[in-house]
Amino acid sequence: LGHLRNIFLGASVAEILRAVGHKVVRTQVINDRGIHICKSMLAWEKFSPVNARGERETPANTGLKGDKLVGKYYVEFDRALQIEAKAIMAQWQSGNFSDTPTSIEEAVLNFEKAKEGKDEKAIAALDDKIKELAKNQTAILREAKEMLVKWEARDPQVYLLWTTMNGWVYAGFDQTYAQMGVSFDKLYYESDTFLLGKDQVMEGIKSGVFYQKPDGSVWIDLTADGLDEKLVLRSDGTAVYMTQDIGTAIDRFKDFPDLHGMVYTVGNEQDYHFKVLFLILQKLGYAWANNCFHLSYGMVDLPSGKMKSREGTVVDADDLMAEVIEKAKEMTQERGHLEGLDNDAREQLYTQIGLGGLKYYLLKVDPKKRMLFNPEESIDLTGNTGPFLQYAHARISTLLEKAAYVPTPLSLTAPMRPEEKEIIKQLALFGTTLEEAAKGYSPALLANYSYELVKLYNTFYQSVKIVIEPDAAVRQFRLSLSATVRQVLAQALGLLGVEAPQRM
RNA sequence: GGUCCCGUAGCUCAGCUGGAUAGAGCAACUGCCUUCUAAGCAGUAGGCCACAGGUUCGAAUCCUGUCGGGAUCACCA
Numbered sequence: 076l077g078h079l080r081n082i083f084l085g086a087s088v089a090e091i092l093r094a095v096g097h098k099v100v101r102t103q104v105i106n107d108r109g110i111h112i113c114k115s116m117l118a119w120e121k122f123s124p125v126n127a128r129g130e131r132e133t134p135a136n137t138g139l140k141g142d143k144l145v146g147k148y149y150v151e152f153d154r155a156l157q158i159e160a161k162a163i164m165a166q167w168q169s170g171n172f173s174d175t176p177t178s179i180e181e182a183v184l185n186f187e188k189a190k191e192g193k194d195e196k197a198i199a200a201l202d203d204k205i206k207e208l209a210k211n212q213t214a215i216l217r218e219a220k221e222m223l224v225k226w227e228a229r230d231p232q233v234y235l236l237w238t239t240m241n242g243w244v245y246a247g248f249d250q251t252y253a254q255m256g257v258s259f260d261k262l263y264y265e266s267d268t269f270l271l272g273k274d275q276v277m278e279g280i281k282s283g284v285f286y287q288k289p290d291g292s293v294w295i296d297l298t299a300d301g302l303d304e305k306l307v308l309r310s311d312g313t314a315v316y317m318t319q320d321i322g323t324a325i326d327r328f329k330d331f332p333d334l335h336g337m338v339y340t341v342g343n344e345q346d347y348h349f350k351v352l353f354l355i356l357q358k359l360g361y362a363w364a365n366n367c368f369h370l371s372y373g374m375v376d377l378p379s380g381k382m383k384s385r386e387g388t389v390v391d392a393d394d395l396m397a398e399v400i401e402k403a404k405e406m407t408q409e410r411g412h413l414e415g416l417d418n419d420a421r422e423q424l425y426t427q428i429g430l431g432g433l434k435y436y437l438l439k440v441d442p443k444k445r446m447l448f449n450p451e452e453s454i455d456l457t458g459n460t461g462p463f464l465q466y467a468h469a470r471i472s473t474l475l476e477k478a479a480y481v482p483t484p485l486s487l488t489a490p491m492r493p494e495e496k497e498i499i500k501q502l503a504l505f506g507t508t509l510e511e512a513a514k515g516y517s518p519a520l521l522a523n524y525s526y527e528l529v530k531l532y533n534t535f536y537q538s539v540k541i542v543i544e545p546d547a548a549v550r551q552f553r554l555s556l557s558a559t560v561r562q563v564l565a566q567a568l569g570l571l572g573v574e575a576p577q578r579m
Numbered sequence: 580g581g582u583c584c585c586g587u588a589g590c591u592c593a594g595c596u597g598g599a600u601a602g603a604g605c606a607a608c609u610g611c612c613u614u615c616u617a618a619g620c621a622g623u624a625g626g627c628c629a630c631a632g633g634u635u636c637g638a639a640u641c642c643u644g645u646c647g648g649g650a651u652c653a654c655c656a
Contacts, residue, residue, distance in 0.1 A: 109656065207653095292654060301582085302652090309654040316656050346583065347651055373584080374650080412616055428618095440592065443584080445649070447591065449605095456618045458604035459592080466618045474615060523593060526603080537611090537620040544615095579618075 076375040076390045076448050077342055079255075080437045083572060084372055085340035086257045087438055087518040090570045092338075095513040100331055101260045104323055105248075107241050108265040109316070113222040115145045116236050117215070118152035134243050140250065140393065141243030156216060160209040167209070179208050220311070227313050254396055256430065256572060261330070263323050269314040272322025275359060276307050284358045295355060305351050320352050321359075328363055336366025338516065343371040343443075370516050373445030375437070390448070400429035402454040403462070412469075412578060424576055428462050429454070431573040435461030438571050439522035459526050461573050464564065467529040468575040470536070471561040478542040478554055485555045489548070494535040495556060501528045505563050509570075518571055525567040532560045 089101045123131040134141045166172075172180045186201040210216060225233045252258065276293055279285040285295050285307060293308035307317050328334055339349060349369035356364035377390065404425040407413065413421055436453045440446040456462040487499065504524065512520040541557060544550040565575045 106656070111656065290654090306654055311654080313654085315654070319656095342650095343584070344650055345656090348656090350583095371584090376649095378590095406618075410616085410618060412618095444592090445585075449591070452591070452605070455605075460604085460618085462618060463604095466616080470616055470619085477615065519593090523603090526593095530603085533619060534621090536615090537617095540614065542615045578616080 076377070076392075076395075079392050079395070079433070080372055080375050080442075080446075081340055081342065082252075082255055082257055083434045083437050084370070084442055084518065086572050087434075087570060088338065088340065088370065088516050090572065091509065091513050091516075091518060091521070094509060094566075094570055097513075100334070101258075102327065103259045103262050104268075104320075105245075105262055105264045107244070108226075108269055108314075108319070110219060110223050111149065112237065112241070113219045113226065114152040115149045116233075116240055117219050117222055118148040118155065119145075119240065120236070121215075122151050122155070123148065134246070140247040141245070142247030142251075143393075145240055145244050145247075152215070152219070156210060156213055159213040159215055160206065163209045163212050164205065167205075175212070179212070182208060223313055224311055251393055254393070254430075256574075263326060265319045265323070268322035268326050269319040270322065271326055272318035272320070273308065273314055275321050275325065276318060279307075279359055282359075284355070295351075295358070297351065297354060300354060302347075302351060302354070305355075307355075317348070317352065317355070320348075321355060324352070324356055324364075324367070325361070328361070334363070336363060336368065338368050338370050340370045340372070343373055343445075345369075346371055368516075370442065372442040375446055375448045377448055377450075390450070395450075396430060396433065399433045399454050400426050403429035403432065406454075406456055407579065416578075424579060427574040427576050428456075428465060428579060431465055431568075432456070432461035434572050435464070435522060438518040439526075441519045442517055462579075464525055464529050464568060465573070465576055466579060467532060468561060468564050468568065469577060469579040471532075471557050471564075472577045474542060475554065475558055475561070478550075480554045480558060482558060483551060483555050485559050486552060489552045491552075492535075492539065494531070494538055495553075498528070498531045498535055498556060498560060501531055502559060502563055505567070512570075521567050521570055525564060525571075528560060528564060528567075532557075 085101070089099045092099050119131065125131055126136060130136060132139075132144060134144055137144060139147070167175070167179070167183045172183075182201065182205060186198070186205055189198050189201050222233055226237060276285055279295075280287060280293060285293050287293050288310075290310040291312065292306060292310040294304050294306055296304050298304065305317065306315060307321070309315060324337065327337065341349065346369065349367075349371075353364050353367050353369075356367065407421075407425060407428060413424075416424070432455070433453055437446075437448075439459060456466075485499075491499070501524075508520055508524040512518060535556075539553065541550065541553045544553060568575045
């Protein structure tokens with residue numbers, strides 16, 4: 076869900092910035108490198124069943140989406156890790172500390188002592204610490220780490236496996252993005268950019284921005300800036316998230332030299348990370364670092380509480396989209412204004428309504444705020460929802476069609492009813508709303524604007540005759556007012572990534 | 580514990596660069612389709628804007644404190 080908010084938000088903000096005249100390049104960093112990939116690879120090698128033809132599981136022979144298959148083995152890895160860690164902890168409990176550093180032995184003894192003391196907080200803290208220590212003692216995690224080192228050294232075998240499994244993931248992602256209706260101008264792969272990041276770190280050591288500890292790890296001291304010391308390279312020489320992000324940022328400015336700045340659409344749990352990243356880039360001497368902005372959006376909660384991937388309480392993007400489209404189909408068939416539409420057009424409409432509703436639901440809330448995702452409300456059609464706006468658009472469309480409307484400029488001097496004046500006022504606000512949305516990186520402003528506009532229009536629509544208005548001048552005025560509303564609405568919806576159907 | 584974010588109707592959210600009776604939607608209840616799509620419209624009910632101070636002619640909005648919720652402080656990403 077967080078991922079959906081991220082994608083839709085990023086896509087919408089890009090469109091909004093374009094609409095106010097900025098040149099926008101939309102990029103995405105593909106997280107194709109790191110210990111997490113190695114975990115999946117290792118688990119797949121270890122646990123994937125072999126079929127009669129001697130093949131391990133693949134998207135082709137299981138029918139699973141590639142990213143799902145790889146994700147499955149990430150979970151498998153974690154399960155195996157837990158089991159091994161538990162066994163190790165059991166050993167420690169029984170007093171067996173062979174092959175264990177004395178520091179761990181001490182920690183366990185402290186833990187036992189704390190339990191006698193009944194200090195809940197201390198017990199919990201030590202418990203976490205011991206679990207962490209146990210995990211680090213497992214053979215399987217060690218293997219994964221070794222794999223990462225091999226990967227960074229371009230070990231052919233590891234690299235082949237990595238290429239294969241990554242291919243599966245990308246294929247899965249492509250499918251999902253296509254369904255979402257979003258695309259990127261350029262993708263950056265961590266596997267390409269982390270090396271540049273490492274180079275930067277090396278140079279940064281020379282220039283004194285970073286320093287190396289005796290164990291070989293590289294750090295930056297940000298205590299003078301009110302932050303902490305931050306690791307930028309592990310003691311085994313491998314890159315961390317930050318290393319890669321440094322490289323990616325620089326890479327992008329190399330690719331697009333006239334770039335003014337960058338907007339990072341990333342969840343607010345990474346506020347600290349970006350504070351540090353921008354500071355590092357400044358210290359490395361990149362002037363554009365001052366024009367980097369972290370568009371930090373709030374988490375998406377479920378009514379049932381926090382989502383945890385390990386507990387299976389996450390909402391899967393593909394499933395959710397399918398569900399929302401299915402629901403749109405049911406509701407649309409119930410209402411039925413579909414005469415004359417062929418099957419393809421109908422299916423397309425269900426998708427437009429379902430996804431439009433989902434996008435609008437996620438975008439109508441101020442990005443900065445955390446929001447609650449209520450699965451039932453996300454597919455609502457009434458009130459402040461995507462389908463409500465789409466419906467207004469469709470209704471005006473058929474109205475204009477019936478009237479055989481010929482576009483004429485909207486006369487602002489014509490005698491007007493109060494409802495009509497209100498609409499004109501709201502229409503006049505579009506420009507400033509768009510500017511504010513761009514300035515504040517907030518599609519929510521456009522969403523709320525559109526909703527207001529449609530409410531005003533609906534009031535008008537219900538209270539007057541339009542097509543059947545006998546007075547030709549009045550009729551023409553109302554038609555061109557309707558056409559203007561439709562045009563603005565279509566533009567606003569477009570900026571939100573919500574499609575505006577001609578009928579529904 | 581340090582840092583950051585949040586607290587507005589039963590629920591989800593607007594409003595927050597100070598301005599008059601604080602707005603929507605959902606849920607509940609009333610009405611309105613032999614006029615253009617009722618996925619709509621009109622209406623009723625529902626609020627000490629977390630709490631306490633302060634600034635101001637004026638505070639939901641700005642400041643301080645308290646309480647409550649969340650995030651973060653990894654050789655994870």
